Amino acid sequence: MGLRGRRFPLKCCWVLAMFVALKQGTLSQEFCEKNTEDDSCKQQFLYSEVEVKVLTVATDDNHGLERFLRSARVYGIEVEVLGKGLKWNGGDMTLPGGGQKINLLKDRLNDILKHENKEQIILFTDSYDVLFLATLDEIVKKFKKFPDTRVLFAAEQFCWPDTKLASQYPKTEVANPYLNSGGFIGFLPEINEIVNYKPVSDRDDDQLYYTKIYLEKSLRESLKITLDHNSAIFQNLNGALSDVQLKANSTKEIWPYIENVATKERPLIVHGNGPSKLTLNHFGNYLAKAWSISEGCALCKEKRAEYKNEDLPTVMMAVFIEQATPFLEEFLEQILTTDYPKEKIHLLLRNNVEYHETEVDDFFQAHAKEYATAKRIKPSDFISEAEARNIAKDRCVSSACDYLFSIDSVSRLEASTLRYLVSSGFDVIAPLLVRPGHAWSNFWGAINSAGFYARSADYMDIVYQIVKGVWNVPFITNCYLAKMSVFRTPAAKAVTYTKDGVDPDMAFCASLRELGVYMYVSNEMEFGHLVNPESYDISRTNPDMYQLFDNRMEWTTRYLHEEYHLSFDEDRKQLMPCPDVYWFPLMSARFCSEWIQIMEAYGQWSDGSNNDKRLESGYEAVPTRDIHMNQVGLERHWLTILKDYVRPLQEMVFTGYYHNPPVSIMNFVVRYRPDEQPSLRPHHDSSTYTINLALNTPNVDFEGGGCRFIRYNCSVRDTKPGWLLMHPGRLTHYHEGLLVTKGTRYIMISFVDP
Known part of the structure; x- marks a missing residue:
């Protein structure tokens, strides 16, 4: 039914008129003033003119x-x-x-x-x-x-x-x-x-x-x-x-x-x-x-600033070594190679770990004069962590430095990190650092009512860089930059690292939150990572060697041979000194020397007889003077080396044979000496293939030695330390250990897939 002939109340007619006026764009304030049946029309203009x-x-x-x-x-x-x-x-x-x-x-x-x-x-x-x-x-x-x-x-x-x-x-x-x-x-x-x-x-x-x-x-x-x-x-x-x-x-x-x-x-x-x-x-x-x-x-774009070298602000780099830390040598090297003018850095180096003191002191004595100023806090100073951190903050507040750059020994940074943080434009900012392979990081996305960790909805997105930017967070630790002008206000005197019942960084961040100072973490780029110190046992000889699982990135950088990956180059011809016998660079010279040190520090070499209580059978057919890896707590580490680094080499040269993970029951270091056990009689290995890793330097540490493959009348001598000799075990490669005439020869042996 159409509208014609229908009768509407006056108010309805007015609403219809207003609707038509709105549709036609002719609604005016004068129209509303003449039609006072409803306030809704007048409100169209009430606010536009106010x-x-x-x-x-x-x-x-x-x-x-x-x-x-x-x-x-x-x-x-x-x-x-x-x-x-x-x-x-x-x-x-x-x-x-x-x-x-x-x-x-x-x-x-x-x-x-x-x-x-x-x-x-x-x-x-x-x-x-x-x-x-x-x-x-x-x-x-x-x-x-x-x-x-x-x-x-x-x-x-x-x-x-x-x-x-x-x-x-x-x-x-x-x-x-x-x-x-x-x-x-x-x-x-x-x-x-x-x-x-x-x-x-x-x-x-x-x-x-x-x-x-x-x-x-x-x-x-x-x-x-x-x-x-x-x-x-x-x-x-x-x-x-x-x-x-x-x-x-x-x-x-x-x-x-x-x-x-x-x-x-x-x-x-x-x-x-x-x-x-x-x-x-x-x-x-x-x-x-x-x-x-x-x-x-x-x-981020709004706040970012750019500095020329001569205009860069002055920074106090406060370095804190509060716990025994894996690969500290690399940490100190990163401090030295930070991409920032040293004349604009005031160095404060705090070490609270006696185990690291010689290394830290050597570093300080060698490089202190390169910085604008340098100060040390030693374990013998008996200063608590909170007090040491307050000293750094107060020293910076009362001096001409513009920023405090606090960095803990667990932080591993790209060289450009400090320069980025200074240019970010944020007053208190941390670079995102994460333990590789884990969600453990140097920030909390949220805190609970007691002030402890709580996971924010975007924590994992930030950690894994699904979202990138600079994020306001309630807690940062391990590495951060703080602008000192923020701390020079009267209210900022309350900012402290000291608070009963909580660690210094929690106290510091709580102080900032109470003051209304925002803390940020940036994941705009890759800044580095955190090492994991939890399993670091300084009672061991060369404890870094045991960090393969918790700190693999540092471990492989230090201990894997620098030419290891070149073996997989398609254009590289594999070294084969005897038929089906291959040479590969596997481990670094440092690995070899530290591996030997671990064995000698343990010192319980077998007597070289057939009776061996370490074996399930109690009998060794071809005995050597050796130490098994399970005796020094390195069995699992060595099996991982076999799986992750040796197996790919084996699959490349012994094509068609795949066994992952490789099995090796016998993993041991052999010691040859002229007055102890100078050689090894001919024998077959109980293995599918055998690896023999040279651990020290021929014609320097020892003379003679090597391996002779009798069937082929082919001898391999003078294997460089860190290089691997790989050969088949059973049947074809009957071999003997050649006579060591002087010094001591060390080799690492595994019988793989017996």
């Missing part, structure tokens, strides 16, 4: 304010900051207080009323723990959708600071029934009347002040005060963390946003009130156009 002023209070210039103002700039919002530079008299905001915010706002509104248009909309928010998520137009547009409202306050789940007032609130079934003063928007006359309702001291509680006005029914109705129960504009995080979801991987929108899944709203201002500030820090890594999948880390 100036909107955004106000906040911030007496201190800190990271929270910096982030807040950046979010405003991102959305084109001009914010007027009240109280900047004034002394804060509003108390500790973890407790009731904040009345100073009302007084500062009152003074400003009175000034506006004297000199400006009274018909203004005022948007007031807290600053240190607030982010804008939309433009001012979008915020006002949502505000105008609240019916019969002149002032809209944020709302939350908790009645704070006086829970007894909860019973006085209007009865309603909503997600957030209680007023929160961290954000409100409304017309100037009403807001001015609210802040001037009665005197308030700076130390009174601002939220309690606004709450009592709201609970006064006559005031609430006359001033038309409403609460944003569904978080249409203002999202308070405290108590709502399970309802608020970060949408960081949306395919519909470039930039991440938050959604309140309980109220189906997309908030435009987010407030990390109360204990939810760390969650806001986490959200702040993504929100306000800080990061996106397509754009990457926009915040």
Whole structure:
């Protein structure tokens, strides 16, 4: 049925006329003024002609304010900051207080009323723990959708600071029934009347002040005060963390946003009130156009600075060796090769491990003069770790250095790391360092209520660089850069590494969180990794040798032969000194010397007789003077070497034979001496193939020796240390050990796949 002939009430006709005018683009304020049946038309113009002023209070210039103002700039919002530079008299905001915010706002509104248009909309928010998520137009547009409202306050789940007032609130079934003063928007006359309702001291509680006005029914109705129960504009995080979801991987929108899944709203201002500030820090890594999948880390690009060598800031490099550390030699070498002018580095070298003292002292004596200044803290100084770290911080604060670069001995860095951190533009920043093959890193993505580790939703994504950028986190350790200007404020005197019950880095990070100093970790590039010191046993001879499993990267760099990988070059001709006998470079000279040292330190060489209690049978058919790897705790290590480094060589030359993992029951070091056991009689090996690794240098450490393959009348002599001799075992390669005429010859033997 069509519309013709139907009769509509006058109001319906007006609504239809307005709809047509809207469709035709002819809706005007004059039209609305002539049609007064409904307020909705007039509200189309009510806000478009009213100036909107955004106000906040911030007496201190800190990271929270910096982030807040950046979010405003991102959305084109001009914010007027009240109280900047004034002394804060509003108390500790973890407790009731904040009345100073009302007084500062009152003074400003009175000034506006004297000199400006009274018909203004005022948007007031807290600053240190607030982010804008939309433009001012979008915020006002949502505000105008609240019916019969002149002032809209944020709302939350908790009645704070006086829970007894909860019973006085209007009865309603909503997600957030209680007023929160961290954000409100409304017309100037009403807001001015609210802040001037009665005197308030700076130390009174601002939220309690606004709450009592709201609970006064006559005031609430006359001033038309409403609460944003569904978080249409203002999202308070405290108590709502399970309802608020970060949408960081949306395919519909470039930039991440938050959604309140309980109220189906997309908030435009987010407030990390109360204990939810760390969650806001986490959200702040993504929100306000800080990061996106397509754009990457926009915040990183905004803050990054470039320095010429002559303009680089002065750094105190504070090196801490607090525990016995694998491969410390390589760590000290990395300190030396850092890509940063040494004349701009003040070195503080702290060693608290007596085992490392000779090595550390040698390093310091050799290189201290290369730095601008150098200072040592020794184990004999009997200074605790916390005290030593405070000395480094205080020494830097009171000197001309611009940055403190703290690095622990477990950190292994690329040479460019320090230069990157200085150029990042962040005041406190750590490079992402991870134990290879593990999720153990030098940062925590979140902390629990006791201040200990908790896993953030994006922790694994950051660790594995699924997302890349610079991330605000609550805890960093092992390696970080701190800008000293942050620590030269009166409040920063409270920053310390000393706190009962927690380790120094936890105390330090807790101090920074309390001060409102943000810590960041960067995974924009590869900066290095962490070594694992947990199994490092300095009671062993050459304990680094035992680190194959926990620190393979360092282990292979030091101990695998530098030419090992060349054996797999397709253009390389394999060395075959006798039929089906191959030479390969396998282990480094250092491996060989340390391997020998381990055996000699153990010292329990077999007697070379046929009786051998180490064997299950108790009998050795072809005995040698030897030490088995299981006697020195290296059996598992050697079998891993066979599997990962020897087996690929075997498969390359003995084509068609695959056995993974290789099995070897007999793995031992043999010692030949003219006065002990100089040679070995002809024999077959009980193996599919045998490997014979030379451990020391012919014609230097010994004379004579070698292996003669009798069937082929072919001898292999003068095998270089670290080189592997590989040959078939049973049947074809009957062989003997040639006479050693002088010195001591060491070889490592395995009978593979017996």
